[in-house]
Amino acid sequence: MENLSLQEKTTAASTTAELLQAARKHLLFTANRPDVVMSRGQGMYIYDTEGRSYLDFVGGWAxxxxxxxxxxxxxxxxxxxAQLVLASPAYYNEPMIRFAELLTDISGMDKAFFASSGAExxxxxxKLARKHGAMNLDGAYEIITMKNGFHGRTLAMMSATGKPQWKSLFExxxxxxxxxxxxxxDACFxxxxxxxxxxxxxxxxxxxxxxxxxxxYLYGLRKICDMYGIALIFDEVQTGLGRTGKLFAYEHxxxxxxxxxxxxxxxxxxxxxxxxxxxxxxxFQPGDQGGTYIGQPLGMAAGLAVVRELLDRRLADNAERQGKYVLSKLQPLAGHGLIRDPRGLGLLVAFDVAEGVAAKLAARCLDLGLLINVTGGSTIRLMPPLIAEKEHIxxxxxxLTAALLEIA
Ligand SMILES: Cc1ncc(COP(=O)(O)O)c(C=O)c1O
Structure with a gap:
């Protein structure tokens, strides 16, 4: 690889070892990743460059x-x-209008703004809440958020996030x-x-x-917001669109x-x-909010197709059914003391394991062809695609049982 031209380097077939070496050399380090390079996916499975398949219960992180x-x-x-990739945010495009129509229709909300990530x-x-504060609440700007909550990784969202580990990060x-x-x-009040x-x-x-x-509690928050004329914001970046067994978690x-x-x-x-x-x-007034990629036709067409398919196939109902089935498979493991507190809504499920076990368990599952997610040290989270069926569970x-027994 070392002697190849730039053109040859970026197009040459590489071994997994070469790819991993190039990854370590050229990618900014942000996470401990396993020695695996993912190369294609189909349905519930993802495949690496060595042709190994993994049943995906991380689902691209929900x-x-x-x-x-x-x-x-x-x-x-x-x-x-083939039609239009980007029209500039200065102009309307049809998929943007149709997608706004569909999302406001199914959510019962009135207006939509589009971006690329949850943090945005x-x-x-x-910004909307602060605008409301500036216009209607004498300049009020504070936002109450929850300890242990998560809202993203921009500087403002890291400040909104209640993760104790982030408290002194990027001051x-x-x-x-x-x-x-x-x-x-009472604390919120x-x-x-x-x-x-x-x-x-x-x-x-x-x-x-x-x-x-x-x-x-949620009812109480709604009351407080109504009493004081302040905004109630639900971050459904993870729970939205069927994940919890309803189209939106607030429907529960x-x-x-x-x-x-x-x-x-x-x-x-x-x-x-x-x-x-x-x-x-x-x-918003012109200039308050924007971005190069907001409402770009390619993304809007993608979103339209995904949400229509999700609705046509009633995948929220499937998430509810299969989520219950996941929990029914986890209960016996809890009964045997291998895991603790299986919990969840729809296909957003978690359980706890003993201290020091979670990372080992995820690594062993990876070896055995299953992707699971470790969150918060001793918690394992399962968030598979909403198309998951009984056979996958x-x-x-x-x-999971085999890996837990080995580690125990
Ligand atoms: C509830 C919640 N909000 C916001 C985000 C941030 O989304 P993104 O990573 O797309 O910026 C996440 C990501 O995990 C999330 O779970």
Missing amino acids: VNALGHSPSALRNALAEQS ANECAV PKVDGFIHVPMGDL AAVSNRTCAIMLELVQGEGGVHAVNES YGIKPDILTLGKGIGGGYPLSATLTNEKFDL DEMAAV
Whole structure:
């Protein structure tokens, strides 16, 4: 490889070892990745450059809602890329309009803004809340968020995020985020002041270990927001579009937000996110919000195709059914003391393992051809594509049990 020209280097067939060597040399280090290079995917399976297959219960980190390389997404990308890839954010395009129509229709919200990542969708939500504060609440700008919550990795979203490990990272933090314990209504009430413009939370804390919010607490938050005229923001980047067994997690509670953010599954693997608002929060003036890739036709066509397919195939219902089945396979493992506290909603499931076991378990499962996710040290999270069927869950449970028994 060393003696090849640049042109030859980037097109030559490489061994996995060569690819790994080039990865270590040229990629900025951000994570400990296993010595595997993924090369293609189909449905519930992903394959590496050595031809090994993995049953995917990480699902691109709760992204590949329709599985790997679904034909709906492939066809939409092929058709739209032949037609128009990017029209500049200065102009409307038809997929953008149709996608906004579809998302507002199914969510009961009124307006949509599009971006590429969950963090950007949340940034937009925060801007709207602060705009509301500036216009209607005497300059209120503080946003109450939850300890252990997660909202993304831009500087502002790292400040909004309640991860204890991030507390002293990249100081100084963006000002104006107050963290309260999820579930403690008194603490939230005490944190509200004339500086507060919004409360923002996930309905199931995903990165925080799959902990669902309690119904009476959420009802209390809605009441507080209504009393003080502040915005209630639901970050459904992870829980949205069928993941929890309903199209939107807020349907489990029957409580609607003022601003709703979506990401991950909305593009089925194409980088896409949305901020949806009710009429009252349609507050931006020209120049307040934008971005080169907002509402670009290729992404909009991808999102349209993915969400239509998700609806046509009733994949939220499948997530609900299969999620219960996953839990039924995990209960006996808990009964035998191999795992603790299996929990979840739909196909967003987690369980805890003994200290020091989670990373070993994920590595052993990888060896055995199963992808699972470690979150928060001792928690394993399962978030497979929403197309998962019983046979995949049986396969996952068999591999998981074997790995757990080996490690125990
Ligand atoms: C609830 C939640 N919000 C926001 C994000 C950030 O999304 P992205 O990584 O696309 O910026 C994530 C990502 O895991 C998430 O789970």
